[in-house]
Amino acid sequence: MLIVTFEALLAGFGLFFYYVAFDYHMNESINYRMVFYIFDILTLAELVMVFLVVPVFTAGAISMERERQTLDVLISTGVSPFKLIVEKLLSTVALVAIMGYASLPILAIVYSVGGVGIDQIIGVVLLMIAAAILFGSIGIFFSTICNTTMVAIVSTYVTMILIFLTTLIVGNINAIAESFRNRYGIAGTLFSIMTYAPKGAGAYLLLLNPIYIVVKFFGGDTAKEMFKEIRDAGGMFSNIEEHWVLISGSLLMLISFILLVISAKKIRK
Amino acid sequence: MLTVENLNYSYGSHKVLKDLCMHVEKGQLYGLVGRNGAGKTTTMKILSGIIDADSGRVTLNGVDFPRRTHLRDIFVGHSEYKKIGYMPDNFGVYNNLSALEYLDFYAEEYGLTGKKKEKRIAEILEMMNISELSEKLVSGMSRGMKQKLGLARTMINDPDLLILDEPSSGVEPEGQVSLRDMLIGLCSEGKTIIISSHVLSELTRLCTNVGMLEGGRLTFEGSVAEVLEKSRLNNLVRVAFVDGFEDGMKIIHDSPLVSKISFDNNEIYFEFKGERKEEAELLKRLISAGTTVSFFGREGGSLESLFKSVI
Numbered sequence: 001m002l003i004v005t006f007e008a009l010l011a012g013f014g015l016f017f018y019y020v021a022f023d024y025h026m027n028e029s030i031n032y033r034m035v036f037y038i039f040d041i042l043t044l045a046e047l048v049m050v051f052l053v054v055p056v057f058t059a060g061a062i063s064m065e066r067e068r069q070t071l072d073v074l075i076s077t078g079v080s081p082f083k084l085i086v087e088k089l090l091s092t093v094a095l096v097a098i099m100g101y102a103s104l105p106i107l108a109i110v111y112s113v114g115g116v117g118i119d120q121i122i123g124v125v126l127l128m129i130a131a132a133i134l135f136g137s138i139g140i141f142f143s144t145i146c147n148t149t150m151v152a153i154v155s156t157y158v159t160m161i162l163i164f165l166t167t168l169i170v171g172n173i174n175a176i177a178e179s180f181r182n183r184y185g186i187a188g189t190l191f192s193i194m195t196y197a198p199k200g201a202g203a204y205l206l207l208l209n210p211i212y213i214v215v216k217f218f219g220g221d222t223a224k225e226m227f228k229e230i231r232d233a234g235g236m237f238s239n240i241e242e243h244w245v246l247i248s249g250s251l252l253m254l255i256s257f258i259l260l261v262i263s264a265k266k267i268r269k
Numbered sequence: 270m271l272t273v274e275n276l277n278y279s280y281g282s283h284k285v286l287k288d289l290c291m292h293v294e295k296g297q298l299y300g301l302v303g304r305n306g307a308g309k310t311t312t313m314k315i316l317s318g319i320i321d322a323d324s325g326r327v328t329l330n331g332v333d334f335p336r337r338t339h340l341r342d343i344f345v346g347h348s349e350y351k352k353i354g355y356m357p358d359n360f361g362v363y364n365n366l367s368a369l370e371y372l373d374f375y376a377e378e379y380g381l382t383g384k385k386k387e388k389r390i391a392e393i394l395e396m397m398n399i400s401e402l403s404e405k406l407v408s409g410m411s412r413g414m415k416q417k418l419g420l421a422r423t424m425i426n427d428p429d430l431l432i433l434d435e436p437s438s439g440v441e442p443e444g445q446v447s448l449r450d451m452l453i454g455l456c457s458e459g460k461t462i463i464i465s466s467h468v469l470s471e472l473t474r475l476c477t478n479v480g481m482l483e484g485g486r487l488t489f490e491g492s493v494a495e496v497l498e499k500s501r502l503n504n505l506v507r508v509a510f511v512d513g514f515e516d517g518m519k520i521i522h523d524s525p526l527v528s529k530i531s532f533d534n535n536e537i538y539f540e541f542k543g544e545r546k547e548e549a550e551l552l553k554r555l556i557s558a559g560t561t562v563s564f565f566g567r568e569g570g571s572l573e574s575l576f577k578s579v580i
Binding site for chain 2: 068069073077078080081082083261268
């Protein structure tokens with residue numbers, strides 16, 4: 001039911017923007033820029049869906065077993081806690097993979113008019129799976145340490161939003177401080193201190209922000225703008241910017257793995 | 270088979286188990302008794318590997334059970350725990366599964382696969398007499414059926430040791446009889462069972478050995494016969510005289526093993542520190558003195574009276 005609803009929504013988005021792009025008079029010109037936007041919007045829609053759905057499934061993975069009083073029996077079977085945790089995560093990741101696979105025909109709307117390669121189409125599905133692993137790991141972590149499912153779900157969402165916002169703000173503190181000073185003429189000590197942070201240093205924090213991977217994946221003007229400071233810092237930061245998806249993706253997967261190990265350790269309270 | 274040495278466990282600042290030592294031999298049906306909060310469930314959870322003791326040692330068939338928070342155990346698990354089948358007091362079930370699917374799931378968790386798994390599930394359903402329930406959803410089962418299914422799940426891996434926390438709790442009388450017969454049958458096949466129950470009379474009928482948990486330790490551990498004898502010795506001796514009451518009273522009063530004497534009509538009640546041999550000697554002295562005794566003896570021992578004397 002979830003997959004059907006998801007695909008129906010996605011198809012609705014896709015067909016709407018397809019209609020707008022191609023205009024209903026088939027003999028008129030095609031707005032190719034709009035076609036590319038369709039791909040970006042559909043990908044974003046899928047990632048938002050993953051963001052909304054995955055925590056609900058994973059944040060209840062362990063806490064619901066505890067609430068249902070089935071966890072003790074599971075543990076007593078001698079199964080390794082890590083295997084138990086990973087099985088819980090994989091069941092949700094599999095669902096996301098199916099959703100991604102089922103969305104391929106819809107993404108193919110854009111592929112059919114060119115401009116988006118098959119590697120990008122596959123990249124979307126991989127991005128969804130990686131996002132599911134990251135969000136799922138956070139969900140499972142809170143599911144293990146929280147006493148109730150509701151608290152685990154809320155904690156997961158709050159943590160993810162905090163990660164997005166905190167890394168975004170602190171990682172771009174230079175630019176934000178400059179903007180405030182230029183716009184409002186604020187010359188307080190705090191802002192002065194902020195602008196003394198080494199250029200590009202925010203990259204270290206931004207590597208932890210999944211949004212930047214998505215933006216890098218899309219490329220385009222938005223990506224150029226968002227990565228400008230890092231690129232301009234030169235040296236090592238240029239290398240980081242060039243291999244952003246690989247470095248940030250690896251870092252986030254490592255964090256996911258660490259969270260899963262901690263969850264496995266904490267599963268027996 | 271199972272040896273527990275100096276097990277300690279605390280919930281926060283409250284120490285539940287204090288240097289608990291316990292020994293269960295192969296083939297025993299061992300009853301663990303104690304009042305609420307004595308540590309029975311905690312002990313069973315430690316033995317099943319659900320929680321780690323703060324300190325102490327547990328060995329099964331000579332093999333040490335490691336702490337399950339070791340990194341190796343987190344990734345690999347520990348096969349020793351697969352030799353134990355555990356059924357908690359209140360256990361949840363997956364209501365959307367049928368009995369067959371439920372057993373299939375746990376069989377997979379224990380590592381059974383393919384034809385071996387199917388064969389074992391069929392055997393277990395037959396053994397537990399619940400074959401007709403195989404397609405029935407767990408949500409539609411009575412408490413007694415769920416207990417049987419839980420026991421079936423506990424047995425799925427053919428464990429050496431079964432740990433059952435209040436298995437007859439909430440089960441109707443007919444189900445309790447069936448469960449009792451099943452447990453006795455399992456013991457006769459060489460399984461070792463540790464069971465806890467609040468129904469002490471049931472444990473007396475069912476168990477071969479008993480351990481009484483109080484204050485975080487076993488205050489008593491032994492065979493049921495030893496328990497009953499120990500309990501019997503705590504009971505008052507009653508002597509009923511047909512005649513020679515006065516002489517009998519004097520003999521009883523003069524015995525150094527007697528204390529707290531009371532009497533009613535021609536009957537004398539007293540505490541007696543001696544055992545069966547000393548009881549026989551006292552009776553012999555009473556008869557030699559010319560008294561006619563219509564009754565001499567103690568009330569039979571019971572787990573309840575021993576339990577009451579301990580708490």
